[in-house]
Amino acid sequence: MPNTEYLKIPRERVGVVIGKQGIVKEEIENATKTNIEIDSETGSIAISPREDTEDPLSVWKTRYIVKAIGRGFNPEIALKLTSDDLILEIINLPDYVGKSKKAVLRQKGRIIGKDGRTRDIITDMTGVNVSVYGKTVAMIGDMERIHIAKEAVEMILKGARHKSVYAFLEMKSRELKIKEFHSIAKEENKLL
Template sequence: MPNTEYLKIPRERVGVLIGKNGITKDEIENLTKTDINIDSETGSISVSPTEATEDPLAVWKSRYIVKAIGRGFNPEISLKLLSDETLLEIINLPDYVGKSKKAIMRQKARIIGKEGRTKDIIIDMTGVDISIYGKTVAIIGGMEQIHIAKEAVEMILNGVRHKTVYAFLERKSRDMKIQEFHRIAKDETDIT
């Protein structure tokens, strides 16, 4: 079928995608007007348009919602990808630290931080959602926010001290607030 997208998610995430009595799968299908076929044994999924599909990006959006669930996000956060301004970025840890399970675990621990502190700071300072699952770090948010959060994660992966990463995030957070203030001020003057 034309415009059908194929992907695979971890088998242990298939149940989350389907939801109790199929409620999550049905909700994604209804909101995107797509048809999602799931092979529970392999985690293979196909996403196709339906007769009712109007949005040319519907299949793409549905695929990314499914992919986000596969990367550890809960369905509510994954549904943020329905917005045209919200994106999904996936950082593949072996690309940075190699295939060593020990190195991957160590870097995941550094990104999470003691009692989740580092991950929480990245989320608070950028406004993104982060899932650290398997060998990936997945980020959902706006383009600018994702860029900053990804840069912070990459700094950690490259061995930069947490204190330096926090200072970087504070500076970027301040810059984003100033830009937002100027945008609002400009919008208000445009109205008058």
């Protein structure tokens, strides 16, 4: 079928994509005007556009929504990817720490932090949703904010102390607020 995208997600996440009585799958299909076919046994998924689809990126967006759910996000957060302003970024931990299960586990622990504190700080300071699942760290946000969150995660992966990462995030958060303030002020001046 033309324009059909195929992907595979972990089998244990297939139920989340489908949702209770198929409600999540239906919600994704309605939001993106696509058809999703799921093989529950293998985790294989086929996504194709519906005839009433006007968005040429609908299949691509659906692929990323499904991929985000496969990487541990809840469907509500994954559905934010229908916005043209948001993207999904995935960091593959073995690319940074090698294939050792212990190393991957240790780094996941450092990124999540005690009681999820580090992950929450990254989310609070950048506005980027972060999911640590399997051997990956996935992020949903706008390009600029994802760049900052990714840099923070990479700092952790390279052995930086949490204190240094938090200081970096605080500085970047201030810069973002100043930038947003200036763009709002500029817009208000245009209206005057």
